[in-house]
Amino acid sequence: MDVAEPLKGVTVLDFGQVYNGPYCGFLLAQAGARVIKIESTKGETLRGPGRPVNGTYPFATLNRGKECITLNIKKKEGQNLVRRLVEHADVLLENFAPGTLAKYGLGSDELRTINPELIYASSTGYGGSGRYKDYLGMDITLQAMTGIMSVTGQADGPPQKAGAALCDFLGGIHTYAGIVSALYERERTGIGSTVDVSMQDCVFPTLLTQLGAYFQQGEQRPRTGNRHAGLAAAPYNVYEAKDGHVAIISIREGHWRKLCEAMGEASLASDERFSSVHLRSKNMDELDAKVEKWTRRHNKAEIFSKAQAFGVICAPVQNLEDVVNDPHLHERGSLVWQKHEGVGEAVFFNTPIRFKGKNTPYLKEVASLGEHSNAILSEMLGLGKEELEVLKKEDVI
């Protein structure tokens, strides 16, 4: 099978740190771009210090397939090297604290005077304009700020974060989307753009169900646990099975009818109390009890396959052990077992941006800190062995 590499020929300078920027760089690498990861001489936050030389699992999986170089941008000579690299790059990607690169004379306006075709992408907590533009943000504080915590959890419990680092990853994928949009536009205009992604902006749309209920009701109602955010659909919940839990959702009349059939209670579909989405929502407790009476008698896997056979939207609540071994994800090539130095044998993910009939490109194991510094600086900037040694001695690379 062919390999999909839509961004082949694109060169990226990736100053990403932790999750947001590196996820974007990972997607670029797996779309076929050449991604040069630039770290401080100590390594970025997720690699070190105090961690194994090639980092832990999160670092190793996000930074596969990147060439790793070090540059000390606090030093004038390091800043000059960035400027020289920018002449050879299509994209610069960063998610430092706001204003970090500008402070060192490496802001988008300065760098575009060197290379007008450069696409400069910044991904921050709050974006590059507005009163909070200089504020720091990480996933958990963005979950607080954006309202996710206010709608997650039980009615009588405290605000609850989502376990997934969704702000970071929504930031990373929107930044990728901005970069590729700018690359496409550059084909027409010949000029680069500055992508300005704010994690806060990216989260807002995901609360659409709650926002709909809020604007309709004029107020925010209590959290609804695993039920529909507006309590306006049922069955819609997580139910106990013999060996865990399953989630079931029904939105349209057909979903409900099929669920009744799957439960072996076709007559329930014509029961007065459950004969419209309005009545099902009104009699939610009774209805949920009926569904759970069924799910409690079966295993998760039985319910899953039976429900799907009847056209019911259902899935087991999987734990991480289930997820990393999910046979479908492995068959599809979304997950692969790989052995990495410092991490051992683990399951690594491939890009979710997939193309029918094509494989994702193989990405090399994460490189060690500065592994490609000499090769890249010599190939791209023509630096010689002695110059490189001096730069190394002076803690520039």
Added chain:
Amino acid sequence: MDVAEPLKGVTVLDFGQVYNGPYCGFLLAQAGARVIKIESTKGETLRGPGRPVNGTYPFATLNRGKECITLNIKKKEGQNLVRRLVEHADVLLENFAPGTLAKYGLGSDELRTINPELIYASSTGYGGSGRYKDYLGMDITLQAMTGIMSVTGQADGPPQKAGAALCDFLGGIHTYAGIVSALYERERTGIGSTVDVSMQDCVFPTLLTQLGAYFQQGEQRPRTGNRHAGLAAAPYNVYEAKDGHVAIISIREGHWRKLCEAMGEASLASDERFSSVHLRSKNMDELDAKVEKWTRRHNKAEIFSKAQAFGVICAPVQNLEDVVNDPHLHERGSLVWQKHEGVGEAVFFNTPIRFKGKNTPYLKEVASLGEHSNAILSEMLGLGKEELEVLKKEDVI
């Protein structure tokens, strides 16, 4: 200020339904593409039936700026009209149940024989390959399947969904990213691709912290509420304030030192018990109590601005009322107040894919069902008034 329209000139046939597909179509429209939304003659799930003519808030905000036409793809004549429209389109976008369009002879292989440049994008629960490829999925069941529920909530509570519809929106933005990647590639090859996005694939990376802990410890530990997923960083939690809650995170030594300064307890930074990330994690309960003693004495807003002034990563837990009125989001143009028929006055979001120094394009209020059917079919396919009347009478449009 100029308006950013990187995809100007691109024509999209948008068969999106509910959130996933329509969010992708919304992003395309706000990137300057011409987006033609195609619905059944009854309207897509989120518009009707049984809802106001122009839908509720979620429908109205996701479908602004699209031209709305109806086509009954269950009828031969409707299928033919799709084939004819495809000759004039760059992109076809859909998130039907798997195989729906192929069943009507409108799969990617068939349509690319008509237009080899067509980019055909499908966004489904489980993707187009692997054993679950025909399975149905919606946000809540994908949250179950992907492990999000297993890591959200309290250690002694049941698995908990994230309030945000993150699977749907991660699906939509990855589909956008796939489409634009394929558009960029087409500039070189002249040939379209079939984008195959699976919501399940998109979620996996967001569990990176938990996966890291899982592979390190060899097992999944209990849920950690609002604390670090691996209990390997502190302070990292949601704390009570006088008037609600705030989230605070510290990862690096500097974060912790600055927090001590913000709390007016600089000496705490040199306290033996809290002198490394390892010790802070070990003495987490004691540490959290110290931080909360401080936060309880102040209002959320005071803590937020004081913390940020000291370089501490912190944010208030905002509710929806706070979020829709967030002054920063309005200053930045990410949110706008608009009045829509059937919805009234509400806050609408603009695309999170932003470009520095450029505005997002204005999007017209959502169109009513089939509002542009006659205009589009006449403009693009040259259909006359009488033909249109017959199609209408026969429930084709």
